[in-house]
Amino acid sequence: MQVGLGHYLVISTLLFCLGLYGVLTRRNAVAILMGIELMLNAGNINLVAFNRYVAPATVSGHVFALVVITLAACEAAIGLALVMSAYRSLETIHVDEINVMKW
Amino acid sequence: MAQYAWIIPVLPFIAFWLIVFFGRRLPGEGAYVAIGAMLIDAMLSVGLLVQALGGAHYQANFVWAVLGNRPLELGYQIDPLTAVMLNVVTVVGSLIFIYSVGYMHGDPRYPRYFAYMSLFAASMLTLVLANNLLLLYVGWEGVGLCSYLLIGFWFERPAAARASLKAFVTTRVGDLFMFIGILLIFFTIGTLQFDEVFEAVEGGRLAGPTLTLAALLLFGGAVGKSAQVPLHVWLPDAMEGPTPVSALIHAATMVAAGVYLVARTYLLFFASPDHTALTVVAYVGGITALMAATIGIVQDDIKRVMAYSTISQLGYMMMGLGVLGYTAGVFHLMTHAFFKALLFLAAGSVIHAMHTNSMKEMGGLAKVMPWTYRTMLVGSLALAGVPPFAGFWSKDEILLEAFHHNPALFVLGLIGAFITAFYIFRMIFLTFGGHLRSAAHPHESPGVMTVPLVILAVFSAFIGLVGAPWWDNPFHHFVEFEAAGGAAFDVGLALVSTAVALAGIFAAAAVYYWKWISSASLRTAFGPLYTLLVHKYYWDELYARAIVRPTVWTARQLRTFDVYVIDGFVNAVGIVFVWLARLYRLFDLYVVDGAVNLLGWIAKTTGGVLRYMQTGRPQNYLLVIALGVIILVIGGILR
Amino acid sequence: MGEFAAFTILSLLILIPAVVVVTSKNIVRSALSLVPTLLGVTGFYVLLQAEFVAGIQVLIYAGAITVLLLFVIMLTEGGAGLQVRQVNEQIPLGVTAAVWLAFLLLLVFSRTTWPVAQRGNPPAYSALAIGNAFMTDYVLVFEVTSLVLLVSLVGAIIIARREE
Numbered sequence: 001m002q003v004g005l006g007h008y009l010v011i012s013t014l015l016f017c018l019g020l021y022g023v024l025t026r027r028n029a030v031a032i033l034m035g036i037e038l039m040l041n042a043g044n045i046n047l048v049a050f051n052r053y054v055a056p057a058t059v060s061g062h063v064f065a066l067v068v069i070t071l072a073a074c075e076a077a078i079g080l081a082l083v084m085s086a087y088r089s090l091e092t093i094h095v096d097e098i099n100v101m102k103w
Numbered sequence: 104m105a106q107y108a109w110i111i112p113v114l115p116f117i118a119f120w121l122i123v124f125f126g127r128r129l130p131g132e133g134a135y136v137a138i139g140a141m142l143i144d145a146m147l148s149v150g151l152l153v154q155a156l157g158g159a160h161y162q163a164n165f166v167w168a169v170l171g172n173r174p175l176e177l178g179y180q181i182d183p184l185t186a187v188m189l190n191v192v193t194v195v196g197s198l199i200f201i202y203s204v205g206y207m208h209g210d211p212r213y214p215r216y217f218a219y220m221s222l223f224a225a226s227m228l229t230l231v232l233a234n235n236l237l238l239l240y241v242g243w244e245g246v247g248l249c250s251y252l253l254i255g256f257w258f259e260r261p262a263a264a265r266a267s268l269k270a271f272v273t274t275r276v277g278d279l280f281m282f283i284g285i286l287l288i289f290f291t292i293g294t295l296q297f298d299e300v301f302e303a304v305e306g307g308r309l310a311g312p313t314l315t316l317a318a319l320l321l322f323g324g325a326v327g328k329s330a331q332v333p334l335h336v337w338l339p340d341a342m343e344g345p346t347p348v349s350a351l352i353h354a355a356t357m358v359a360a361g362v363y364l365v366a367r368t369y370l371l372f373f374a375s376p377d378h379t380a381l382t383v384v385a386y387v388g389g390i391t392a393l394m395a396a397t398i399g400i401v402q403d404d405i406k407r408v409m410a411y412s413t414i415s416q417l418g419y420m421m422m423g424l425g426v427l428g429y430t431a432g433v434f435h436l437m438t439h440a441f442f443k444a445l446l447f448l449a450a451g452s453v454i455h456a457m458h459t460n461s462m463k464e465m466g467g468l469a470k471v472m473p474w475t476y477r478t479m480l481v482g483s484l485a486l487a488g489v490p491p492f493a494g495f496w497s498k499d500e501i502l503l504e505a506f507h508h509n510p511a512l513f514v515l516g517l518i519g520a521f522i523t524a525f526y527i528f529r530m531i532f533l534t535f536g537g538h539l540r541s542a543a544h545p546h547e548s549p550g551v552m553t554v555p556l557v558i559l560a561v562f563s564a565f566i567g568l569v570g571a572p573w574w575d576n577p578f579h580h581f582v583e584f585e586a587a588g589g590a591a592f593d594v595g596l597a598l599v600s601t602a603v604a605l606a607g608i609f610a611a612a613a614v615y616y617w618k619w620i621s622s623a624s625l626r627t628a629f630g631p632l633y634t635l636l637v638h639k640y641y642w643d644e645l646y647a648r649a650i651v652r653p654t655v656w657t658a659r660q661l662r663t664f665d666v667y668v669i670d671g672f673v674n675a676v677g678i679v680f681v682w683l684a685r686l687y688r689l690f691d692l693y694v695v696d697g698a699v700n701l702l703g704w705i706a707k708t709t710g711g712v713l714r715y716m717q718t719g720r721p722q723n724y725l726l727v728i729a730l731g732v733i734i735l736v737i738g739g740i741l742r
Numbered sequence: 743m744g745e746f747a748a749f750t751i752l753s754l755l756i757l758i759p760a761v762v763v764v765t766s767k768n769i770v771r772s773a774l775s776l777v778p779t780l781l782g783v784t785g786f787y788v789l790l791q792a793e794f795v796a797g798i799q800v801l802i803y804a805g806a807i808t809v810l811l812l813f814v815i816m817l818t819e820g821g822a823g824l825q826v827r828q829v830n831e832q833i834p835l836g837v838t839a840a841v842w843l844a845f846l847l848l849l850v851f852s853r854t855t856w857p858v859a860q861r862g863n864p865p866a867y868s869a870l871a872i873g874n875a876f877m878t879d880y881v882l883v884f885e886v887t888s889l890v891l892l893v894s895l896v897g898a899i900i901i902a903r904r905e906e
Binding site (some may be wrong): 022030031062083 | 745746753756764769776780783790791802807817818833844857868871872876883887891894897905
C-alpha cells in the first residue's frame with residue numbers, strides 16, 4: 001500500500017495533539033517545553049511531507065523546516081534559561097504555583 | 104400782571120421740592136426758601152388785589168386731556184373773591200411761616216415741616232385760583248394730604264398718629280360726596296368750568312332736583328373740610344399737630360376752603376328751587392355754631408377751646424352764606440382768618456413758654472408775657488365781636504342777614520355770640536389773670552414769634568373797617584353776589600349784638616376773674632348738661648360704635664378670609680408642589696440614580712466575575728485558546 | 743510495501759514514546775523518551791527524501807536540545823521523585839481539547855483534496871539545493887534567523903546568569 005500524504009498528516013496531527021495535551025496539563029515547566037517540542041516537530045513533519053508530495057522539485061519545505069528547527073533551538077534555550085532563573089527566585093518549577101499575576 | 108398769576112401756586116410748589124431734595128443745605132434749613140416763596144406770593148397777591156379793585160377780571164385755560172369728545176380744560180381766574188382769598192392765604196401764611204421759625208426751632212425734622220407747609224400753600228393757592236371744579240378738587244385733595252402730614256408731624260406720639268388718620272378719613276367722607284357731586288355736574292352738563300356751569304344753570308340745563316342734589320353733594324365736601332356737624336369730629340383732635348399748623352390750616356385757610364367752595368359755586372345753591380340747598384347750608388351752619396360754642400365752654404386745653412371756636416365760627420360763615428348773606432359769609436371768613444390765626448399763634452406762644460396746653464396749670468401770665476397777652480386780648484375782642492374790632496363788623500353782618508331772612512337762625516346766632524364771648528374770655532382770665540397755678544418759669548417768646556402776633560393784631564383790629572358802613576361798605580361792593588342783595592346797616596341790631604358780646608364778657612369775668620360765682624358750683628348746678636358738654640355730645644362715641652366698630656369687625660373678617668382662604672389656597676398650592684417635588688426626588692433617587700448606579704453595578708459585577716479568568720497561569724489561557732480554535736473550526740466546518 | 747512497513751514502525755516509534763513524554767510521572771523518563779520520538783521523526787524525514795533535514799534533526803534536536811533539557815532537569819528539582827504530582831487540574835478539559843482538536847483536524851484533512859503533484863523528482867543532493875536556496879531565494883530568512891540565534895544566545899546567558 002502506498003504511503004500517501006494523508007498518512008503523514010495523520011501522524012503529525014496525533015503528534016501535535018499529544019504535544020498540546022502535554023502543554024495544557026503538565027505542571028513541570030520543563031515538561032511543558034517538551035510538549036512544545038513535540039508540537040514543533042509535528043509541524044516540521046507537515047512541512048517536509050507537503051514538500052515531498054506537493055512540490056518535490058523545490059526545497060522550500062526543507063528550508064522552512066530548518067528554520068523551524070533553528071528557532072526551536074533558540075526558544076528551548078531561552079525557555080530553559082527562564083526556567084533556571086525562575087527556579088532561583090521562586091524555588092519551584094511547577095507552573096501552577098507561579099501565579100503572582102492572578103486576580 | 105394777571106397773566107402771571109399762575110406763578111403764585113408754583114412758587115411754593117418749587118419751594119417744596121427744593122426743600123425735599125436739599126433740606127438742611129438751604130438757607131435757614133429750608134425755612135427761608137419757604138418764607139421767601141410766600142412773601143413773593145404775598146406781594147403778587149397784593150398786586151392782583153389792586154388790579155381786581157380796579158375791576159379787572161381774568162381767565163386763562165389750557166386743555167389737559169380729551170375724554171371722547173369732551174375736552175378737560177384747566178385754568179385759573181382772577182376775580183374779587185379770588186383776590187381776597189389769595190391775600191388771606193399768602194399774608195397770613197407768610198406771618199405764620201415766620202412765626203414757625205421760632206416755634207419749631209430745634210425740631211429734628213425742621214426742614215420737612217417747611218416742605219409740608221410749602222406744599223400746603225401751593226395746594227391751597229391752586230384751590231383758590233382754579234376756574235374749574237377739577238382743578239379745585241386737585242387743590243382740595245392736596246390740602247387734605249398736607250393736613251394729614253402736618254397733624255401727624257410728630258408721629259411718634261400715638262395720639263398724633265391717630266388724629267391725623269381721623270382727620271383724613273373724616274374729610275374723605277365729605278370728599279366722596281363732593282366727588283359724586285362733581286361727576287353729577289359733569290355728566291349732566293359735560294363741563295366743569297365755573298363760567299360754563301353757571302351758564303348752564305342760568306340756561307336751565309342744570310335745574311330742579313338735579314341741581315339741588317349737585318349743590319348738596321358739593322356741600323358735603325364743605326361739611327367735611329370745614330368741620331361742620333356731623334363731620335366736625337376731626338378738628339379738635341387735629342390740635343395734636345404743631346400750633347402754627349393749627350393756625351394756618353385749621354383756622355385760617357384749609358377749613359375756610361369749604362366756605363370758599365360754597366361761595367364760589369353760590370349760583371348752584373342760589374338757583375336751587377325754594378332755596379332748598381341754601382336752607383340746608385344755613386341750618387347746618389347754625390347748629391354747628393351753637394353746638395361747638397357750648398362745647399368750647401368746658402374745655403381745659405387752650406388749643407381745644409380754639410378748635411371748637413373755629414368750628415363754631417365756620418358755622419357762622421355757613422349760616423351767613425345760607426341766609427343769602429354772601430358778602431357777610433366771605434367777609435367773616437377774611438376777618439376770622441386774621442384773628443383766629445392770631446389767637447392760635449398767641450396760644451402757641453403760651454404753650455411754648457409753659458410747655459403745657461392745660462389752662463388749669465396757667466394763670467397770671469399777663470405780667471410775664473406782655474406782648475402775647477396784649478395781642479391775644481385784641482384777638483379775643485375781635486372774636487367776641489366787640490366794635491371796632493374786625494370780628495364785630497363781619498359777625499354783625501351775618502346776624503343782620505339772618506334777622507332779615509331767617510329769624511330762628513338769628514336767635515341761634517345771638518345765643519352763640521353770647522357763648523362765644525363767654526368762652527373766649529374764660530380762656531383769657533384763666534390764662535392771663537389770677538396767679539400762676541404751676542411751678543413753671545415762663546418768659547416772653549422771642550421776637551420772631553411776637554412780631555407776627557403784633558402784625559396780625561393790627562389786622563384783627565382794623566381789617567373789619569373795610570366793611571364798615573361809614574364809607575358805604577366797600578367790601579360789599581367788591582365781593583358781592585348781585586342777586587342776593589344786601590341788607591342795609593341797622594344800628595339797633597349792631598347795639599344788640601354788642602350788648603350780647605359785652606354780657607358774655609361780663610359773665611366770664613364774674614365766674615373766672617372776680618370769682619363771684621365759682622365754676623365748681625356752676626358745674627354741679629348744671630350737672631347733666633355739663634356731662635353732655637364734656638363728652639362733646641357723645642359724637643365720638645356714636646361714631647365709634649356705629650361706624651368704627653363695624654368697619655374694624657368687617658376688616659377682621661376679611662383678614663380671616665385672607666389668611667385662611669386666600670393664603671390657605673396659596674399655601675396649598677405650595678404644599679402640592681412640595682409633595683410633587685418629593686415625588687420627583689424619589690423618582691430621581693431611585694429611578695434615575697438607580698439607572699446610573701445599575702450601569703456601574705453591571706460593570707463592577709461583570710468585572711468581578713470576569714476577573715477570575717485571570718488565573719495568572721498561562722496554561723489556562725492556552726486552554727481557552729485551544730477551545731476557541733476548536734469552536735472556530737467547528738464553525739468553519741459547519742458553514 | 744517496504745515503505746509502508748517502515749512508515750508503520752516509525753509511526754509507532756514516534757507516537758508511543760510521545761505518549762510517555764506527556765504522561766510520565768518521572769520527568770527524567772519523559773525527557774529520555776523524547777529521544778526515540780525525535781529519532782522517529784528523523785526516520786520520517788529520510789523516508790520523505792529530506793536527508794539534510796534529517797541530519798540536522800539528529801544533530802540539533804536529539805542531540806543538543808535533549809541534552810539541554812536533561813541539564814535543566816538536573817539543575818532544577820525535576821528529578822525529585824515520583825511523589826510529586828505531575829499533572830494539573832486542567833486534565834479533563836485538556837483531554838477534551840486535545841481529542842477534539844485531533845478529531846476536527848483529521849476531519850478537515852480528510853475532506854480536503856490536496857494538490858498532490860503527479861511528477862517531479864526531488865533534487866539528488868538536498869544539501870546542495872538547500873544551500874543554494876538559502877543563498878539566493880531565502881537569503882533574508884537566513885540572515886534573520888542567524889540574528890535570532892545570536893540574540894537568543896546572548897539572551898539565554900543573561901537570563902540564566904546568577905545574580906551576584
